[in-house]
Amino acid sequence: MPRTTILDPAKRAFPPFSLTGLLGSVFEPTQGCKVCILIDFDDPQTWITDYAFVGKEGFEVQNKAYDEFFQPLENGPASRQLGFAPVSAFSPQENVALFAYRCTHGSNLDLKDEAWNTDGQQLSLERDIYPNFDLILCISTFSATAPLTEKCKIHGFRGATMHGLNDVILESGLAVNYDDVSSDAEKVRQAMTEADAIEIDFGLEDGRVLTAWLGLEQQAAQKSHGLCKGKDKPDIANLPAGEVYFVPTDARGQFPMKYEDGTLGVLDVEDRNIIRSSLIEGKQSTIDEHNQRLTDDPMTGTIGELGFGTQVLPVSGQDIQDEKVLGTCHLATGRDDHLGGDIIPSMFKKHENSTHDDILFAPHKTPNFNIQQVRMKRGDQEEIIIEDFRPSEYILNAMGVV
Structure with missing residues (x-):
């Protein structure tokens, strides 16, 4: 193809x-x-x-x-x-x-x-x-x-x-054949499974480059692939599907955040937790509200997921589909027990805080900054996964595209 x-x-x-x-x-x-x-x-x-x-x-x-x-x-x-x-x-x-x-x-x-x-x-x-x-x-x-x-x-x-x-x-996302979606997701999963760490470089408009490091400890990569077959196998498919994901065991560094009102901030991460947000542009009150939430209930800033899209789909305006697009990646904060993680609702100070919130990095969603490069480290192997919101040759080869 x-x-x-x-x-x-x-x-x-x-x-x-x-x-x-x-x-x-x-x-x-x-x-x-x-x-x-x-x-x-x-x-x-x-x-x-x-x-x-x-x-x-x-x-x-x-x-x-x-x-x-x-x-x-x-x-x-x-x-x-x-x-x-x-x-x-x-x-x-x-x-x-x-x-x-x-x-x-x-x-x-x-x-x-x-x-x-x-x-x-x-x-x-x-x-x-x-x-x-x-x-x-x-x-x-x-x-x-x-x-x-x-x-x-x-x-x-x-x-x-x-x-x-x-x-x-x-x-689009619900009109595809999910046997094909599952096959593509498995190819990407095999290319990334048992990684030691992922590094992401974010390029800002002011020329700064922020780097986030996520430790994975050679865990088996998982896939959201849409298949839920077998009446004796209880499971929930999240549709549209088409994603490879990890539950980070550690995280540090910085990454940008675009809030719902358009405010841009830089998030500082230590020991898998977002500890503070700093204003780039927009409303300082939005940054202050986020920092207050982190102080009041620190679990809301815990990194619970790192995911990579594996499908070619049009932008829908809904993250449930847009995070499945090949060349994008996303982080999520909060509960991750449904992904096999250790963050459960009872660990949050308030029930309404025990959400799982995706932070999607995609050209339409975050035009103010670029994913310059995503790198995977697996033993002595280092591979580029994404560059400038495009899948790398390594990923395309794994999918049998080139």
Whole structure:
């Protein structure tokens, strides 16, 4: 495959989104499988009752869940094609359901147990939903990957989280064949696994270069590859997928941060923890608020993930897809127990602080600074992984592109 094709999403042809194609490749559902869809609201009972949210402004994600997932399944044909229910005597009320829970307002925060069905009846996630469905699809405002990963191991279900769902994601990141995504992710994983450390050089507009060092202690690299096959293997797929990641055991140095209001800061890291932020440009009050949070609850600054995208996808405006783009990388702070790490919610001073927050470095997201180079050190081997937001020859060769 020509290099220009693999590296340029504008030249990649995506097939039309197919619900049966997506769920079939991700899960290989079995005959009689029961599936439910979870969506979130600030006032769940009001908006889920009699589908009051349908067609209303302000509920883009929830309406995508209804139009593109629940309706095709609830009406029958997609369910029969996927094997969610017997072909004869199909009963959507028994095998396909839609529930709402209370919005968490934070990435990967634990979910409150209350849920509501479309009749407005209050239920319990723990009692009425988790034990009674084989597949749970959470299409929400904020990611629920961490809490559902924990619950699937207890109750034995499989599922997928697809927060921030929009048209771009449907037409690209969810339209791909996940067997191919898994294959590409595995090639990159093999190229990086058992690394000793990763170094990242960030070039700022003022000419400064910041370097962050992340210790990995030769751990096996992991992959978010989208496949969740095998009814006896409880797991949660985070979609769109296509990522290789590590849980750093140590970190030091500096890296830049672009805050939601556009403020730019430099973060100082020692012993795997962000200890302070300093202003580059923007609002000093934003920097002060971050520093106060670090002082009040230091766990909020612990580095919990280092990830690298492995797919060629268009920018969606949602980090869940944009962090999967080849040539980007991201760090995350906070809980990492769902990734096999040691940071759990009980370690935070406040429940609302126990989030897992990605910090994405990508041209569209952080145009004020560049990833000049990412280097992997593995024994005597040193390889460039990314240079100027482009995958290196080492990575492209590993993927079989050049």
